[in-house]
Amino acid sequence: MIEGIRRIQEMMEREQYVTDRGIATTAYLAMELKKPVLIEGQAGVGKTEIAKVLSSALGTELIRLQCYEGLDVNTALYEWNYPKQMLRIKMDEGSRRGIDAQEQAIFSDAFLLKRPLLQAISGQEQAPVLLIDEVDRADEEFEAFLLEVLSDFQVTIPELGTIRAQHRPYVVLTSNRTRELSDALKRRCLYLWIDFPTFDKEVRIITTKVPGINERLAHQIAMFMQAIRHVKLNKTPGVAETLDWAMSMMALHQDHLEQDAVRETLGAFIKDRDDVAKLRGQPLEVLISSMNGQEEEDVSAWVQSVTQRLEKELSTR
Numbered sequence: 001m002i003e004g005i006r007r008i009q010e011m012m013e014r015e016q017y018v019t020d021r022g023i024a025t026t027a028y029l030a031m032e033l034k035k036p037v038l039i040e041g042q043a044g045v046g047k048t049e050i051a052k053v054l055s056s057a058l059g060t061e062l063i064r065l066q067c068y069e070g071l072d073v074n075t076a077l078y079e080w081n082y083p084k085q086m087l088r089i090k091m092d093e094g095s096r097r098g099i100d101a102q103e104q105a106i107f108s109d110a111f112l113l114k115r116p117l118l119q120a121i122s123g124q125e126q127a128p129v130l131l132i133d134e135v136d137r138a139d140e141e142f143e144a145f146l147l148e149v150l151s152d153f154q155v156t157i158p159e160l161g162t163i164r165a166q167h168r169p170y171v172v173l174t175s176n177r178t179r180e181l182s183d184a185l186k187r188r189c190l191y192l193w194i195d196f197p198t199f200d201k202e203v204r205i206i207t208t209k210v211p212g213i214n215e216r217l218a219h220q221i222a223m224f225m226q227a228i229r230h231v232k233l234n235k236t237p238g239v240a241e242t243l244d245w246a247m248s249m250m251a252l253h254q255d256h257l258e259q260d261a262v263r264e265t266l267g268a269f270i271k272d273r274d275d276v277a278k279l280r281g282q283p284l285e286v287l288i289s290s291m292n293g294q295e296e297e298d299v300s301a302w303v304q305s306v307t308q309r310l311e312k313e314l315s316t317r
Helices: 003-014 021-033 047-058 082-091 099-106 116-121 140-152 183-188 199-209 215-228 239-251 259-264 273-279 282-291 299-315
Strands: 037-041 062-066 078-080 112-114 129-133 154-157 161-164 170-175 190-194
Touching: 003 021, 003 047, 021 037, 021 047, 021 190, 037 047, 047 062, 047 129, 047 170, 062 116, 082 099, 116 129, 116 154, 116 161, 140 183, 199 215, 199 239, 215 239, 215 282, 215 299, 259 282, 273 282, 282 299
Parallel strands: 037 170, 037 190, 062 129, 129 170
Antiparallel strands: 078 112, 154 161
């Protein structure tokens, strides 16, 4: 393994982010090539966490732009502080200052409200990490504007001129694939797909993120989640839900999975009413009863076997 990639992986692990070589390699290349990273995957698999971990590990500022439908350039880039400008104009009434001087005063940095994109570009001390979260929720028009910013890392403010990035920010874009992003945006970025974790990786995530959890409970929760993701649900639980559930079980002082405790804590990892109704009763019993004594067995074979039983049980409803 290249030394730089190994160093990135160790750095992320120190921040309690359980990573792999693929993620570390992408992060390394993004830093070396000064290119944005587009991370796609299911909700709750740790896409946003990568930006937070990089910021913490590099000791630099994290600047977050949360995208949503209707997001416009002013909200993302900059706005003028109109109330403050009006107050300054009122204060200058009757003064001998010329109009040009007054205009120069109110259209200065003191009256500029820097939004996330401009904050990232105008950083003076060191390159920040710019997280553009859930970019697929933004409109295509905003995506086109974003292309220009990511291409040159400079913006022009008519009253102030062109502002260029002294330190090119590390850019992480995330997408839940609610819509297809343009090819032009993808060409600007390195691409990383994060899937649901394997059983071994999910166990590591649980034991890393949930202090004090015993090995048996961690294994059982990971096994349960591996199986439940093969069931057709409206909202498949991700790693975030795994951790919420593990912490819930710890709060209830559980050291292994029991049917009653699982039924009572379904809301920690199942976030849809129909999914809760689907899993209650016999499906839960199938999962829990078949799990006992299987922690050391072939998890893949168990998942395949229990999934077939679950499909048969659900088909009879």
